[in-house]
Amino acid sequence: MFELIVQILSWVLLITGSAFVVIGGIGALRMPDLYTRMHAASVTDSLAPILIIGGLLLQAGFTLFSVKLIAILLFLLLSGPTASNALASAALLSGYRAQHSEEDKT
Amino acid sequence: MPPLPDAQPRPEPTLAMNFERTPTLARTVSLSLLLAATWLVWSGLYKPLLLALGAFSCAITIMLIRRMRFFDEETYPLHFSWRLVRFWLWLGKEIWSSSIEVARVVLHPNLPISPRTITIESPSRHNFDQVMLGNSITLTPGTLTLDVYDGKLKVHTLTDEGAKALLSGEMASKVTTLRRSS
């Protein structure tokens, strides 16, 4: 019984994660300019790893592999924002302007 | 990364600082234990040769880090506390709700985006606060930190609602409470 609940929970997490991965990919293709594309890509960089690796963790149970999975997740969550920030900062400094729908300044 | 203006000038080493070796020692020991545990968990093999190699690489890492003066400055302000766990849970909730929002925008046939670039004040000039706030903003889908300078964060948001939520300053106040625990 308990096994079944864990299995179902893991399936739900994996399927939701896959859905968000695909949505992020579609968004990266549909969005009009670089910064909005980065928003779509950040869905696949933050929420999707949490869900997919969470689902894998439930499959793995308490083993050595779950420690490695947690390490991978932590590294992805720490390095993802750093890489995005480096990319955005480099684009901004090289003069890549964001498109705005309103008449916001800068 | 471009050289950002230093928020905090590095303090001059004084005689008093040189004598304060106790926290450095404690940090060295805790980091060595962490590295050793990582090695043991990672290999899963416990032969004498591999253990010796592990001890060797831990020692080299510690030596290099000490040479980089990692321990002498305030780069280790984050002690494990339940406040940190609570912050992560809150951040997870934020990531979930804003991911739903971004997914709704992406899948909408008209692509209803209203991108804005806003500037928010960091709660303090402390490096830890700025880094934590900037990374939390970037980690949340729909908001992206473009630049950090002079205690201000330049943030690009996908929708107008995201900008308003950020300007209300809830995340900044949560980050500020985080450092006070240590």
Add this chain to the structure above:
Amino acid sequence: MIFVVVAAAIAVTMALALARAILGPSHYDRILAVNMFGTKTVLLLAVMAFMMGRPDFLDLALAYALINFIGILAVLEFFRDKAPKVERPKDV
């Protein structure tokens, strides 16, 4: 088999990221797409470790994550030198 579905979804997103890398008008779009491709590769390796029952793939996934991060930073550093310099705004 659930893992096949997840791996297929990740592969679809990798294809979309590749399309963005080919289309992307600026260098930065391409770098963004390559970064996305790399993080998806890490996830795909983790899923494949379970799909094929070979846990050593997790080590590969971690190594790939490290290399991807360093590679993106290196490429950004390269393009930052090529790009025209813009003054940092004084007050915004």
